[in-house]
Amino acid sequence: MKSEAALVEIITIGDELLIGQVIDSNSAFMGQELNKIGLQVSQISSIPDNAEHIIQAIEQAFERASILLMTGGLGPTKDDITKQTLCTFFHCDLVFNSDVLQNIHHLFSDRPHVLNPLTEQQAFVPEAATIIQNKRGTAPITWFEQNGKILVSMPGVPSEMKWALTEEILPRLKSHLKTPVIVHKTILVYGIPESALAIRISEWENQLPEYIHLAYLPSPGMIRLRLSGCLEDSITLHADIDSAVIQLRSILGQAILAEEDRAVEVILGDLLKSKNLTLGTAESCTGGLLSRNMVRVPGSSTYFKGGIIAYSNEVKENLLKVSSSILQAEGAVSQPVVEQMAAGLLSLIHCDVAVAISGIAGPDGGSASKPVGTVWICVATRQKSISRRFQFGSFRERNMEMASLAGMAMVKEIIDQQ
Numbered sequence: 001m002k003s004e005a006a007l008v009e010i011i012t013i014g015d016e017l018l019i020g021q022v023i024d025s026n027s028a029f030m031g032q033e034l035n036k037i038g039l040q041v042s043q044i045s046s047i048p049d050n051a052e053h054i055i056q057a058i059e060q061a062f063e064r065a066s067i068l069l070m071t072g073g074l075g076p077t078k079d080d081i082t083k084q085t086l087c088t089f090f091h092c093d094l095v096f097n098s099d100v101l102q103n104i105h106h107l108f109s110d111r112p113h114v115l116n117p118l119t120e121q122q123a124f125v126p127e128a129a130t131i132i133q134n135k136r137g138t139a140p141i142t143w144f145e146q147n148g149k150i151l152v153s154m155p156g157v158p159s160e161m162k163w164a165l166t167e168e169i170l171p172r173l174k175s176h177l178k179t180p181v182i183v184h185k186t187i188l189v190y191g192i193p194e195s196a197l198a199i200r201i202s203e204w205e206n207q208l209p210e211y212i213h214l215a216y217l218p219s220p221g222m223i224r225l226r227l228s229g230c231l232e233d234s235i236t237l238h239a240d241i242d243s244a245v246i247q248l249r250s251i252l253g254q255a256i257l258a259e260e261d262r263a264v265e266v267i268l269g270d271l272l273k274s275k276n277l278t279l280g281t282a283e284s285c286t287g288g289l290l291s292r293n294m295v296r297v298p299g300s301s302t303y304f305k306g307g308i309i310a311y312s313n314e315v316k317e318n319l320l321k322v323s324s325s326i327l328q329a330e331g332a333v334s335q336p337v338v339e340q341m342a343a344g345l346l347s348l349i350h351c352d353v354a355v356a357i358s359g360i361a362g363p364d365g366g367s368a369s370k371p372v373g374t375v376w377i378c379v380a381t382r383q384k385s386i387s388r389r390f391q392f393g394s395f396r397e398r399n400m401e402m403a404s405l406a407g408m409a410m411v412k413e414i415i416d417q418q
Helices: 026-036 051-064 082-089 098-107 117-123 158-176 194-200 202-206 234-255 264-275 289-295 313-318 324-330 335-349 396-416
Strands: 006-013 039-047 067-071 094-096 124-126 130-132 141-146 149-154 181-190 212-219 222-231 256-258 279-283 304-309 353-359 374-380 385-391
Touching: 006 026, 006 051, 026 039, 026 067, 026 158, 026 181, 039 051, 051 067, 051 082, 051 149, 067 158, 082 094, 082 124, 082 141, 082 149, 098 117, 117 124, 124 141, 130 158, 141 158, 149 158, 181 234, 194 202, 194 212, 194 222, 202 234, 212 234, 222 234, 234 256, 256 264, 264 289, 264 396, 279 289, 279 335, 289 304, 289 396, 304 335, 313 324, 324 335, 335 353, 335 374, 335 385, 353 396, 374 396, 385 396
Parallel strands: 006 039, 006 067, 067 149, 279 304, 279 353
Antiparallel strands: 094 124, 130 141, 141 149, 181 222, 181 256, 212 222, 353 374, 374 385
């Protein structure tokens, strides 16, 4: 039976959000956690510390959703007006709550000299609300219910909001609502442009059950295909998504880089560890970007040997033993050069797999035969090698990112073939 997830809206309050002084990380966290329990976020809004804006936003949100989660504007200073505005909306007064005051005193028990009358004013709360004690800060969490709607106001400080949501709000919402099962499955597809991919899988997409939806999430060189399903029957939903993935494998084959939503360097690192292999890099146009991506992963020292940034021909010749005559005849951006770079690296640092990259990142340096964006990549082991030419485009940073990704994809390819 098809099911609809309860709709939730998120409102973050604060002038600092609108001027870019503070990044709204709260909404992303709430969206992820709500989705885990079968609650669908239908809209996210950021609004200023203005009573009229707050009331208007609440009214509009309740026209669309049954649950409204708000953060921010609960501090003790004059610019924090959320609590007073909620009293206006719910037609109630602020009343003193001794439990909140006790909680505040407990939080300051090790530094009572910091406590002041302004902080103690946090003990005044909206009379119409159910009060939930904030074990991480002085501003209490308020829970309102009216006409089948729920509004929860939480502090905007991320550490306090995260505690409030996971420890108090989500368990209460789960007990209040019967929620369906929501499942997401992400497939990483490499090397196919978005429009071409859409054409290639259009028939498969059209045959998906009505309760499973597909989203395209493109980034340079890669597209994340996210299958999202919502159904009361968990077994049926998981089985249908698994079946859809099996069918997709037969269509896309090696273009599927992974069937999980993780960074490529993490996926590659796990593969290297499982095969007990080590990796080394010889980079020219990427300037160490591939190496940086690999070492960002904790524990990468177990499989990443190191890298050489061979930006000049002199370094290519002296460290990686690239032939000067080949460099002169073919140029640094060529198949024989990257193949010699990879071979030289295998000997120099004794890694199991070597990846070598040389290209023209731009914005200048190109020619008619080798325009900006031309990149050669070689991945080699002691048994075999793969070399490919790529034409990425005219944007320097994007070229470097795509070359790094291509190098990692080719490393995975050669390992999978062993």
